[in-house]
Amino acid sequence: MSKVKSSETVKVVVRCRPLNRKEAAGVTGTPGGRGGIVEMDVHRGQVVLRNPRALPGEPQKTFTFDSVYDASSRQRDLYDETVRPLIHSVLDGFNGTIFAYGQTGTGKTYTMQGAWLEPERRGVIPNAFEHVFTQISRSPADRQYLVRASYLEIYREEIRDLLDPNVHTPHVPNVHTQSPHTLELRESPESGVYVRDLTSCVCKSVKEIEELMNLGNQVRSVGATDMNEHSSRSHTLFLITVECSQTGPDGRQHIRVGRLNLVDLAGSERQAKTGVRGERLKEAAKINLSLSALGNVISALADGRSGHVPYRDSKLTRLLQDSLGGNAKTVMVATLGPAPQHYEETLTTLRYANRAKNIKNQPRVNEDPKDALLREFQKEIARLRAQLSHREGRGKHRKEEGEEGWDREGDEEGEEEVEKERKLQKERLEEENKAIREDGSLLAVEKQRLLGEKEIMMGDLRKERDTTEQLTAKYKAMESKLLVGGRNIMDHTSEQQKTLETRRQEIAEQEVEAKTKKLKKLYAKLQCVKAEIQDVNDEHVRSRQELEQTQNQLTRELKFKYLIIENFIPPEEKNKILNRLTLDPEEDQWKFQLLTPSESQMKKRLASAVGYKRPISQYARVALAMGAHSRYRAENILFLELDMSPPTTVSLDHWPSEVRPNCSPSPTDNAPYRERATRVRKSRSWCQAPRAITSSSSTVSLATHSTATPSTAQ
Numbered sequence: 001m002s003k004v005k006s007s008e009t010v011k012v013v014v015r016c017r018p019l020n021r022k023e024a025a026g027v028t029g030t031p032g033g034r035g036g037i038v039e040m041d042v043h044r045g046q047v048v049l050r051n052p053r054a055l056p057g058e059p060q061k062t063f064t065f066d067s068v069y070d071a072s073s074r075q076r077d078l079y080d081e082t083v084r085p086l087i088h089s090v091l092d093g094f095n096g097t098i099f100a101y102g103q104t105g106t107g108k109t110y111t112m113q114g115a116w117l118e119p120e121r122r123g124v125i126p127n128a129f130e131h132v133f134t135q136i137s138r139s140p141a142d143r144q145y146l147v148r149a150s151y152l153e154i155y156r157e158e159i160r161d162l163l164d165p166n167v168h169t170p171h172v173p174n175v176h177t178q179s180p181h182t183l184e185l186r187e188s189p190e191s192g193v194y195v196r197d198l199t200s201c202v203c204k205s206v207k208e209i210e211e212l213m214n215l216g217n218q219v220r221s222v223g224a225t226d227m228n229e230h231s232s233r234s235h236t237l238f239l240i241t242v243e244c245s246q247t248g249p250d251g252r253q254h255i256r257v258g259r260l261n262l263v264d265l266a267g268s269e270r271q272a273k274t275g276v277r278g279e280r281l282k283e284a285a286k287i288n289l290s291l292s293a294l295g296n297v298i299s300a301l302a303d304g305r306s307g308h309v310p311y312r313d314s315k316l317t318r319l320l321q322d323s324l325g326g327n328a329k330t331v332m333v334a335t336l337g338p339a340p341q342h343y344e345e346t347l348t349t350l351r352y353a354n355r356a357k358n359i360k361n362q363p364r365v366n367e368d369p370k371d372a373l374l375r376e377f378q379k380e381i382a383r384l385r386a387q388l389s390h391r392e393g394r395g396k397h398r399k400e401e402g403e404e405g406w407d408r409e410g411d412e413e414g415e416e417e418v419e420k421e422r423k424l425q426k427e428r429l430e431e432e433n434k435a436i437r438e439d440g441s442l443l444a445v446e447k448q449r450l451l452g453e454k455e456i457m458m459g460d461l462r463k464e465r466d467t468t469e470q471l472t473a474k475y476k477a478m479e480s481k482l483l484v485g486g487r488n489i490m491d492h493t494s495e496q497q498k499t500l501e502t503r504r505q506e507i508a509e510q511e512v513e514a515k516t517k518k519l520k521k522l523y524a525k526l527q528c529v530k531a532e533i534q535d536v537n538d539e540h541v542r543s544r545q546e547l548e549q550t551q552n553q554l555t556r557e558l559k560f561k562y563l564i565i566e567n568f569i570p571p572e573e574k575n576k577i578l579n580r581l582t583l584d585p586e587e588d589q590w591k592f593q594l595l596t597p598s599e600s601q602m603k604k605r606l607a608s609a610v611g612y613k614r615p616i617s618q619y620a621r622v623a624l625a626m627g628a629h630s631r632y633r634a635e636n637i638l639f640l641e642l643d644m645s646p647p648t649t650v651s652l653d654h655w656p657s658e659v660r661p662n663c664s665p666s667p668t669d670n671a672p673y674r675e676r677a678t679r680v681r682k683s684r685s686w687c688q689a690p691r692a693i694t695s696s697s698s699t700v701s702l703a704t705h706s707t708a709t710p711s712t713a714q
């Protein structure tokens with residue numbers, strides 16, 4: 001009966017919903033504007049809980065789980081990462097359980113069901129429906145499936161069948177004539193704990209199973225509390241059983257049965273918090289019984305030492321017996337609210353979830369169980385098929401003994417032939433009737449007897465036709481309930497879904513390809529830019545080094561010049577130079593001012609000095625005009641004109657022979673001559689009267705020289 005046997009722990013994930021409007025208004029002062037006491041590290045699977053009333057220095061509480069989903073997480077993320085593998089296992093014949101645990105209003109129902117009409121917000125249950133039927137339609141054609149669903153709730157420790165046909169008034173939707181039946185739990189060594197007489201509906205498509213869920217939801221016990229207006233006060237279980245038959249290596253048909261429990265628990269909060277009284281408090285006490293029993297079971301299993309696990313303390317724990325420590329793969333989704341006022345409840349949920357991580361299960365494939373409905377179906381179908389073949393054989397006398405393989409096309413052909421045969425028989429009987437009536441040779445009594453016989457034969461024929469029709473209808477109905485892998489899923493939406501998914505995958509692949517190409521291009525560009533940046537950096541380093549060298553050189557030169565200035569230039573000279581320095585803003589250079597004043601800076605000649613080189617008083621002018629004392633002469637103090645005195649001639653004969661011109665005299669001998677010849681008056685004070693000049697020796701010498709020169713030339 002069992003195959004793969006190994007142990008694995010319960011997978012625990014934690015999800016925190018966003019702050020709602022009411023809570024956000026209360027925690028506006030929280031840093032970051034996000035508020036809340038729950039922080040999640042999605043990559044590490046860690047939850048950090050901040051105590052709003054913590055004393056300074058008190059450490060925060062940290063928990064680690066298989067996965068954590070923060071306020072921004074999407075329904076699809078949780079499904080794909082956490083639930084999808086579990087659904088695959090169920091289709092392979094394992095038992096699977098997903099249960100949502102947490103305080104009221106933290107998102108248990110949102111996680112399990114979500115908003116059905118919004119694809120992005122559909123929860124685990126609708127996504128699982130689609131997943132199951134899509135997988136079946138994609139499985140190999142040699143597999144036959146039978147999918148069944150049941151829906152129940154545990155309300156005040158009573159089990160109610162939410163699909164009870166007596167509750168749902170046919171043809172009048174949303175009208176429920178009576179409350180659902182209370183059912184009992186039973187246990188058998190074959191199938192473990194089960195609910196007796198629980199309605200189980202065979203579903204052929206997503207649409208059918210969704211309709212079932214809607215029907216069940218309409219009769220759920222929903223009450224309002226202070227915490228959540230639509231809070232469910234009951235634990236609900238939606239059960240899907242998937243049976244799959246497949247030819248094994250031994251050539252025989254084997255059946256695997258996977259059971260999936262989708263559990264949405266009632267709020268886990270302490271009842272004082274919900275503000276309930278009276279009848280509702282009693283209800284709360286009973287709801288708590290199940291939850292506290294669940295807690296005890298989890299503790300006992302997590303502890304691992306205590307031999308006794310109190311499954312029998314509540315209906316919920318009995319139903320989940322296999323899922324907690326038994327033959328099932330289990331996922332627990334613990335839901336949290338981020339509001340500071342729920343700190344204690346949030347901490348309790350986290351501790352609860354933390355304990356559940358230690359529960360070990362022993363999941364195994366359920367192969368060939370005795371109670372597999374699929375086997376019953378297959379037997380019944382075979383029986384009906386045999387009956388129909390027998391009738392066909394009888395009708396046509398053509399059926400060969402031991403003929404096998406009777407496919408649907410064969411069925412239809414056979415039916416047509418049987419129908420034809422019946423018609424022929426009927427026609428034959430009618431003709432015989434007619435012949436008997438028209439036959440005049442027969443006695444009236446004989447005629448009546450023969451007609452009666454024929455009438456009975458016609459009645460039998462009609463009866464047989466009706467029975468065959470009924471059998472065929474039954475056969476067809478039974479057969480249609482079996483889903484064949486790869487085909488037979490008439491659900492159009494599912495087909496569309498499949499195409500859509502394939503298309504989506506294609507688009508995703510194309511997108512990946514395009515993005516990879518783009519990425520490669522951008523990467524190449526990035527490398528180029530990086531190389532360029534490196535080049536520019538190198539260039540910068542080089543030029544900086546050069547500039548530093550130049551700066552060092554210049555500094556050295558400057559120091560050298562300072563040294564010279566300080567040690568070799570008198571400070572006043574330095575100051576003079578400094579004073580002469582001006583900065584030319586246009587050329588941005590220091591320049592020396594000119595030493596000579598420019599023309600514009602030159603002083604103008606005074607008006608009193610017109611005609612004279614320098615100012616001269618009126619008295620001096622008059623005195624000058626009168627030719628008076630030479631002190632009043634302002635100009636020409638230096639006489640440059642030739643001396644007009646007569647030349648002084650000296651006879652050569654009187655010269656001693658040794659000094660005559662044609663003889664070469666010794667320089668010493670010539671000295672007196674030279675002395676006289678070069679005696680040129682260079683200047684004469686303006687105070688010397690011109691008339692007194694005539695007798696000057698220099699004039700003479702000049703005259704002598706001038707007269708002597710032409711003669712010597714001659």
Ligand code: ADP
Nearest residue numbers: 017018103104105106107108109110111228231
């Ligand atoms: P519970 O079933 O735990 O009592 P519900 O599922 O009814 O809580 O959630 C209470 C409210 O919080 C609902 O209005 C629901 O839409 C909202 N909610 C819960 N979880 C989320 C989430 N992850 N993202 C957005 N809204 C959420």
Ligand code: MG
Nearest residue numbers: 108109231232
């Ligand atoms: Mg709920």
